[in-house]
Amino acid sequence: MATQILIVEDEPAIQALITYALEQAGYAVLQAQNAEKALEMINEKLPDLVLLDWMLPKMSGVEFARLIRRKERTKLLPIIMLTARVDESDKVSGLEIGADDYITKPFSPRELVARIKAVLRRRLPERSDELIEINELRLDPTTHRVSVCDHEVTLGPTEFRLLYFLMTHAERVYTRGQLLDRVWGDHVFVEDRTVDVHIRRLRKVLEVVKKEKLLQTVRGSGYRFTISVEASVR
Ligand code: CA
Numbered sequence: 001m002a003t004q005i006l007i008v009e010d011e012p013a014i015q016a017l018i019t020y021a022l023e024q025a026g027y028a029v030l031q032a033q034n035a036e037k038a039l040e041m042i043n044e045k046l047p048d049l050v051l052l053d054w055m056l057p058k059m060s061g062v063e064f065a066r067l068i069r070r071k072e073r074t075k076l077l078p079i080i081m082l083t084a085r086v087d088e089s090d091k092v093s094g095l096e097i098g099a100d101d102y103i104t105k106p107f108s109p110r111e112l113v114a115r116i117k118a119v120l121r122r123r124l125p126e127r128s129d130e131l132i133e134i135n136e137l138r139l140d141p142t143t144h145r146v147s148v149c150d151h152e153v154t155l156g157p158t159e160f161r162l163l164y165f166l167m168t169h170a171e172r173v174y175t176r177g178q179l180l181d182r183v184w185g186d187h188v189f190v191e192d193r194t195v196d197v198h199i200r201r202l203r204k205v206l207e208v209v210k211k212e213k214l215l216q217t218v219r220g221s222g223y224r225f226t227i228s229v230e231a232s233v234r
Pocket of ligand 1: 055056
């Protein structure tokens with residue numbers, strides 16, 4: 001599935017220019033001409049990243065960013081702010097409200113794509129397709145293989161996605177709700193305890209290679225994949 005980028009920009013010429021550049025780079029593009037429309041679209045489906053113009057009619061880009069940072073569902077959504085201003089203080093307040101990056105117009109399509117890639121690598125590492133290895137547990141996203149010292153284990157598709165997500169976000173604690181959003185997909189109507197079921201299955205498989213302790217339950221919060229070596233002692 002192509003990475004989806006929502007462009008919130010009221011100037012049609014810039015909207016078209018960015019859309020073209022991003023489609024050329026292989027992204028799926030969604031467009032909104034104002035913040036209100038963008039909120040509606042985000043409410044329906046979460047994009048992977050938002051390119052947000054600073055100056056918008058009615059609700060400004062800054063207000064919009066503040067709003068989505070406040071909501072549980074959208075607070076981790078990557079945002080890159082676009083602005084025509086060159087004032088440093090704008091840059092500071094853009095980053096203060098939680099934008100991941102900041103680009104001043106005019107910018108080249110190449111620069112824009114490079115910045116998007118950098119933010120996505122940082123914020124959505126599970127999209128990068130890079131082989132990942134933590135405490136001898138090795139996961140290859142391109143072949144869907146999981147192994148420990150050449151001993152391969154077989155995971156169901158959901159357990160694989162769950163492990164992949166947790167390994168690419170090691171040490172961070174995720175609630176069941178966050179895991180549902182990030183691993184199962186947005187707006188999927190399954191119960192929180194579905195997560196527990198799949199965590200249990202995943203642990204069972206990891207037990208075979210003695211790595212189950214890497215998958216930790218954080219009481220009252222959720223789950224975490226740890227890079228701590230002690231948890232990996234056989
Ligand atoms: Ca504008």
